[in-house]
Amino acid sequence: MTKSAGEVKAPQKAPGNQPKTARGEATRKAILSAAERVIGAKGYNDASIGHITSEAGVAQGTFYIYFTTKEQVFSELVLEMGRLVRHTIAEATQGIEDRLEAEKAGLTAFLEFVCAHPDLYRIVQEALFVDPQAYQEYYQTFAAGYRAGLEAAQEAGQISKGDAETRAWALMGIGRTLGEQLVVFKSDKPISEIVASGYDLIANGIKP
Amino acid sequence: MTKSAGEVKAPQKAPGNQPKTARGEATRKAILSAAERVIGAKGYNDASIGHITSEAGVAQGTFYIYFTTKEQVFSELVLEMGRLVRHTIAEATQGIEDRLEAEKAGLTAFLEFVCAHPDLYRIVQEALFVDPQAYQEYYQTFAAGYRAGLEAAQEAGQISKGDAETRAWALMGIGRTLGEQLVVFKSDKPISEIVASGYDLIANGIKP
DNA sequence: ATTATACATGAATACTGGTTCATGTTTCAT
DNA sequence: ATGAAACATGAACCAGTATTCATGTATAAT
Incomplete structure (x- = not known):
């Protein structure tokens, strides 16, 4: 992680107290993971610190060793989701030179x-209210890459000429809503079918 | 409930206590309207009953004359948003026989x-966590009409042949994200431009 | 006028849940 | 081994706030 001299502190991100031991590292991860599950399931407000720590199998006070506030865990989860999604998509489209094929992939x-991380999906949605800044960063970062x-x-x-900015947002919207159909509305339609229809729309539109 | 003979109770909707006087009617409306502003601005949890009633210019207890719970006002707002949006779009596309033109309109x-009701927009988003059922109804009702x-x-x-269900969700997603770009991310791009680009995508896709 | 009903008040209640803290226990360098 | 730092505990604190309630005031019918 981009070191320079003798410093071992995290470079850009210094949220809460970073653990300094393997044990601490493990505990922090356990809490973060429990938070993902609990907040994803019950929502930010109904997910109490007590729920999270008991799910993580630690005492309530332990939470505040690694996080300064309830909001902070949440922010971190949104950040993580952003990194994961971008990484996943980048990996999946790696080496595909045709853009339309890349869209499909x-x-x-x-x-x-x-589908694999329904909790993270809901957490990002809720960020609009709990941590608007994280929410904006998530979408703007994504949009910027998409646009480029x-x-x-x-x-x-x-692809044809057009306003890349608006297109980027519109295409994000397609993915978002189709994802929501799967995760929130629990559609049992197979992903391949959804992608086929979605791709057809993206590529050809609905003109006869 | 389910009365039979001479009952005059509200037909489908019987939320909380309905007012029986012009005065009551006015007060209820004032509270509902204040709730829209306050919840839209601060979010569901940070919007206290105290905030809402003081914004409405009534005492705290008055709230519970017309609403049984905080969640209920919220639900009612989501419902209202649904009706308003559907009505607005139906009106705007009234009499347009070409579907592509109707999409644009x-x-x-x-x-x-x-843009005119940014608060309502945010409220619907938050419904995913506060009142999932209202959220689902909102989108499923919309999707059903769209699909038809x-x-x-x-x-x-x-228009060309294709899976109307998936298309409906995808097209909703486009509108949703472009709307969000305006309201949440405060883009200053004129609506006409956004629509032009969005419509081009919907009609023709991005194939060269 | 009178009275029943609808409406309004705001202080009191009751409870939840984020955060702190004094007190242990484990880990690690020396 | 041994002391210091890191980690862990869970009970207690405290603030905010949804909801209730006893007590009024306006309204409409008789």
Whole structure:
């Protein structure tokens, strides 16, 4: 993680108290993971510190060794979700040179991800109210990358010309709502079918 | 409940205690309207009954004359948002026989609506956690109507064939995210431009 | 006018749950 | 071994706030 001299402190992120032992590391992870499950299931407000710590198998006070506040765990989860999603999609589209194919692969990867992490999905949604800044960062970072990809594809003539910014948001919206259909509304439609229909829309639109 | 003969109770909706006087009616409306502003601005949990009633200019206890619980006002707001949005879009697309034109008009109307009612927009988002049932009803009702419209247009040959269900969700997603870009991320891009780009995507896709 | 009903008040109640803290226990360098 | 630092505990504190209630005031019918 980008060291320089003798410093071992985390570079950009210094949230709460970082553990300094393997034991501490494990405990912190356990709490974070429990928080993901509990907050994802019950929502931010109904998820009490007591719930989280008992799910993690530690005492209530232990929470405050690693996190300064309830909101902080939440923020960290949103951040993590952002990194994970971007990483997952980047990996899935790695090496695909045709943008349309990359769209298809990216959409598939995203839908599979949200199915595997329904809790994280809900947490990001709730961030709009609990931690608006984290929410904005999540979407703006995502949108920025998406937009850059679309612009490059335009240059390369792989897709038609158009406002990359608006397109990026619209395409995110497609993925988001289709993901929600799966996770929140518990549709049993297979991902491959959804992707096929979604991709057709993205590529060709609905004009006859 | 389920009365039979000479009952005059509200037909489908019987939330809390309905007022029986013009005065009561006015007070109830004032509270509902204040709730919309306060909850929209601060979010469900930070919006206390005290905040709402003082914004409405009534005493705290007055709240419970018309609403049985804090959650109930919230539900009612989500319901109202649903009716308003559907009504607004239906009106805007009234009499447009070409589906693609109707899409454009509907998207415009939706974006204008969310700009005019940013609070309601946020409230619906928060319903996912505060009142999941209301949230689901909101989207499923919307999706059902959307889907029916798309299917009819397919029959009429106005749009290409495709899975109307998935298309409905995807198109909702586009509107939703573009609306969010305006209201939450405070983009200053004019609606007409956004609609133009969005419509192009919906109609033609991004294939070169 | 009178009275029953609807409406309004705001202080009191009751309870939840985030955060702190004094007190142990474990780990690690020396 | 041994002391210091890291880690862990859970009971207690405290603030906020949804809801209730006893007590009024306005309204409409008789």
